[in-house]
Amino acid sequence: MSRQGLPEWLSTALPDHAAAPEALAQSARQQVETMGLPGLRDEEWRWTNLRPIHRGNFKTAPGQTAPSVTEAQPAEALPLDNPVRLRFIDGMLQGIPDDLPSGLHLVSLSDADEATRTAAFSPTPAPSADDPNDALVTLNTAMAREGVVIDVDASSVIERPIVIEWLDGATDGAMSHPRVLIRLGQSAQASVIEQSESVGDQPSWRNSVIVSKIAANAALTHIALGLTGPARLSTERCFASLERDARYHSYNMQLGGQVIRREYDIQIDGTGAHSDLIGLMMPRGKQLMDTHTRIVHAAADTTSNEHYRTIADESGRGVFKGRILVERDSQRIQAFQSSNNLLLSDTAEIDAKPELEIYADDVQCSHGATIGRLDEEALFYLRSRGLAAAEARGLLIAGFAQEVIDEIPDETLRYWLTERVQAQLGQHPDVAEA
Amino acid sequence: MTETQELEQLVQREYKYGFTTDIEQEIIPPGLDEDVVRMISAKKNEPEFMLDWRLSAFRHWQTMTEPEWAHVHYPKIDYQALSYYAAPKSQEELDADAPESLDEVDPKLLETYEKLGIPLHERAVLAGVKGANVAVDAVFDSVSVTTTFKDKLAEAGVIFCSFSEAVENHPELIKKYLGTVVPKGDNYFAALNSAVFSDGSFVYVPKGVKCPMELSTYFRINAKNTGQFERTLIIAEEGASVSYLEGCTAPQRDENQLHAAVVELVALDDAEIKYSTVQNWYPGDEEGKGGIYNFVTKRGDARGDRSKITWTQVEAGSAITWKYPSCILRGDDSVGEFYSVAVGNNYQQIDSGTKMIHLGKRTRSTIVSKGISAGRAENAYRGLVHIGKTATDARNFTQCDSLLIGDKCGAHTFPYVEAKNSTAQIEHEATTSKVSDDQMFYLRSRGLSEEDAMNMVVNGFCKDVFNELPMEFAVEAQALLAVSLEGSVG
Secondary structure, three states, X not given: OXXXXXXXXXXXXXXXXXXXXHHHHHHHHHXXXXXXXXXXXXXHHOOOOOHHHHOOOOEEOOOOOOHHHHOOOOOOOOOOOOOEEEEEEOOEEOOOOOOOOOXXXXXXXXXXXXXXXXXXXXXXXXXXXXXXXXXHHXXXXXXXXXXXXXXXXXXXXXXXXXXXXXXXXXXXXXXXXXXXXEEEOOOOEEEEEEEEEXXXXXXXXXXXXXXXXXXXXXXXEEEEEEOOOOOEEEEEEEEEEEOOOOEEXXXXXXXXXXXXXXEEEEEEOOOOOEEEEEEXXXXXXXXXXXXXXXXXXXXOOOEEEEEEEEEEOOOOEEEEEEEEEXXXXXXXXXEEEEEEEEEOOOOOEXXXXXXXXXXXXXXEXXXXXXXXXXXXXXXXXXXXXXXXXXXHHHHHHHHXXXXXXXXXXXXXXXXXXXXXXXXXXXXXXXXXXX | OXXXXXXXXXXXXXXHOOOOOOOOOXXXXXXXXXXXXXXXXXXXXXXXHHHHHHHHHHHXXXXXXOOOOOOOOOOOOOOOOOEOOEOOOHHHHOOOXXXXXXXXXXXXXXXXXXXXXXXHHHHHHHHOOOOOOOEEEEEEOOEEEEEOOHHHHHHHOOEEEEHHHHHHHOHHHHHHHOOOOOOOOOOHHHHHHHHHOOEOEEEEEOOOOEOOOOEEEEEEOOOOOEOEOEEEEEEEOOOOEEEEEEEEEOOOOOOOEEEOXXXXXXXXXOOEEEEEEEEEOOOOOOOOOOOEEEEEEEEEEEOOOOOEEEEEEEEOOOOEEEEOOXXXXXXXXXXXXXXXXXXXXXXXXXXXXXXXXXXXXXXXXXXEEEEEEEOOOEEEEEEEEEEOOOOOOOEEEEEEEEEEEOOOOEEEEEEEEEEOOOOOEEEEEEEEEEOOHHHHHHHHXXXXXXXXXXXXXXXXXXXXXXXXXXXXXXXXXXXXXXHHOOOOOO
């Protein structure tokens, strides 16, 4: 089957000038015009249909927006202590705060110098420019006009969390292609929290790319909270490269949105580096939540740990694909991955593909995947203790989610998320009856 | 003009374009077009429905592209450079009569059997020696040379014959079942097979019959540059059961040879089919030169309620293996099992696994896959577990373990898990590790040589699968493993 190319509305939206260095942007434009959007025939997209985007007829939000739009607020305030807030409304950065802690430097992508912009558009591991599976990154390169560069000086520990608020759909039918670059100098530490919400009820689409470069001995905590948005379409790609003894801790909590696809590409380049990938997805209604992760162990004596859980209810669909790749000569690797999935309804669906690709022999790698419903015996036990059926179910489902939430390091955020998840589970007919 | 006449005319006409008219000719010249398909069909005196079937498969194949998703690399195959039909040489075949004693079989073939350790009594069966109790339908190249024990089987009502004989004698069964499990356009290699398959085995076990003996076939490839396109169809009627053994051997060849077989299993209510394979085709030499391309489509349809299909396989040979024996669990309470050991050494590439498609209620499947990589081999498990909407209370358990011997090889796992029913219970586990120094040290300190120690560890690693193999296969498999891993340690 021949490829279709981009839908016309998207093709005409391709700008002449983008934030990427001109040569990169131009070749990306050409590539993506021929490739079009990924389809079900592309291996990485076999479970995720982008038709809602294809026929979405989205428009780039105008640069100057009405005050009613720029005053958009997130519905929920995160319980964070004095965060550094970066607000994007339909992909447009609403200014940079001026009271920054020392060691932290923020600059909007359009104001960044050419070398910085080149870095923002040269992630490691490098996506393939002509592989349709990576077409959305190429599209982002062709279209990105806005974004932010977060630099942390060597040996600086930034205590204040850096919050990126993605407020989508302030303008009806808006699309955005923001690009974020996060660079941690040697032994630096920072935590970045992405909060995604829609502020309108009309469809919106964000196709964001976050590129993290973590120098030796530095540690980046990267939390993604996908919250409200009945018509929010979001395709998100995160790249992270780790030098010697670096740490990357990622937490991916998806609680709302119509189609959410988040991808992680982790390149462990330095000895002693470690990566955590923790995630919870709770699709229901007709939501589709998809996480793809790829971890490349390109250096010896590196470790990774991955733990994902999905609770699919009503007609929700959860997709998880995790790949661990151990390169030749990367000896003494420990890589663990588990994907546990709960199916609560017969119209819900879970698809999982845990992959191992191993080219070195001195490794300990394992993955486990389970799909099932609630344990009958556990239910029976709780019923025998006098709990109503619905109550017992609610308790077990909440407990299932809690094991992932408990991995989040920040205590107040953890409590907030626990309540948020329980409130959402409370809307489940079984739990609500209790 | 009748269609037969039309056909004859066509066959006549193509000779003008370079095909020899000699109907006794053993090998069709290389190349593939509709005429070749017609010629194969004509040579085998097939009824018209078969020719139509082949042609429609061929036309479909022409519209398809060769799949590239498997984790294997090989130079592009020139399908026009292959010859699609080779019959045994007439002096060996003795006018198509089954050999009555070993003397009548080419001693070189026997030598190959000898080297590969095929059990003596099975070789004896080939020669028709009394007292042997395994029925062998040996396939030498593409035409079934001998089928023994036909009478004893006939007594039980079991039909076990070559595919061509089945087309001739039981066309109604072929018509009813051929292509119902692996449709003619299923995939690139299955479509090619459907168009040009030369022969294969056919088994029919009637209602309520337990097949009185294990059925066994040796496939081998011995002519140069001929693709081998076997087709096997096994049908177990209501309450029937059969165990089928397939062993594969090939003499050493320099050029890559393509093998694209199709196996279809149909199990009706309460029927059981066990299909065991030991595959030991030429894997290529230590430099990765030569060897068989084994691109096989094997699928079982557990069509009836409470039916059961079991695949067991030991894959030790072939330069490239591309094979996914699968079960469609259509009947309620049907069971699918897959037990596999895949060994790769030197430059072998293996992309193998299974598919379990759960459609019926309370269907259960078990997958145990053990992959061993040594030398520069690449060994990938690729599998699918699919629980359909209708499959209430379905269960699956999967375990894929990989063992790495040496630091130049690769072991990979690509499992797909899809669940559309909330009552599904799926467990998937995979591990990758090497033989630990502790294990080796312990065994060496007990006086075992490095090679013996390695074999012992490897055999232990594969035990779960070997336990499921038929007795003589289990013994063969251990020997095979040792031979395959020769030179991988020390």
